[in-house]
Amino acid sequence: MTRLLPGGLLALALSCALMPAVAPALAQSAAARQRPIADTVSGMDMPPAPAPAPVPAAPAAPVASQISLPVAATNIAPGETITAAMLAEKAFPASMANQYPLAVNHGQLVGKVARxxxxxGNAIPVAAVAEAQLVTRGVATELRFEQDxxxxxxxxxxxxxxxxxxMVKLKNADSGKVVAGIVQADGSVKVSAP
Structure with a gap:
């Protein structure tokens, strides 16, 4: 005697009963999906084409876990002009250079003054150095005016x-007038016409 099952159970029962008959056809269609279309059209009974040989992946470049930064070779006092002889190199974690604004090469430090x-042995922050002051407030210097x-x-x-x-402002010692000029490499100030 056949009893009717509710809709979901009936579908499950039918699929279980039909599975042994349908499984070979499903396997064959999966194999056909892996073959190129030209192979499926030209001959259904041909064996699948061999898979291309895998291309070896290029080795990943190692991530630099350390970076070489300039450090003070000896203690440097405030106001000292930094020379190449005062610097050395030391390895630090790469993340340190990303977290703090540090000098990363000697060019950022040589010729500057420690603030x-x-x-x-310590890494040097960029803010710890400044350009050398060629003109100092209150200390007399030469004014130059050159034109034609x-x-x-x-x-x-x-x-x-x-x-x-x-650009700095200066007081002319002779006339008492305030003028502006550009600091030159020799410590003088080049003044332009007003």
Whole structure:
């Protein structure tokens, strides 16, 4: 006697009963999906084409876990001009250079002045050094005015300190007028016409 099962159970029972008959056809269609279309059209009974040989993956480049940074070879006092002889190299974790604004090469340090004490063996923050002040506030320096072959030199007192290429204001020692000029490499200030 056949009893009717509710819809879901009937479908399950039918699929279980039909599975042994349908399984070979399903396996054959899966194999056909793996073959190129040209093979399936030209001959259904041909064996599948061999799979191409896997291409070996290039080895991944090792991630640099350390970075070489310049450090003070000896203790450097504030106000000292940094020379190449005062620096050495030391390895630090690469993440350190990403977390803090540190000097990463000697070019960022040589010729600059330490703004604070720099301990030997420690990485040097960029903010711990400054350009050398060629003109110091209150210390007399030479003013130069040059235009069309005319050259005038005078003494001036800077109202502010400045490094190479900085614009500074000075008081002319002779006239008392305040002028502005650009700091030159020799420590003088080149003044332009007003």
């Amino acid at each position: 604070r004490p720099l301990a030997a 072959g005319l050259s005038i030199r005078a003494l001036g007192v800077p109202l502010e300190s400045g490094s190479l290429g900085a």
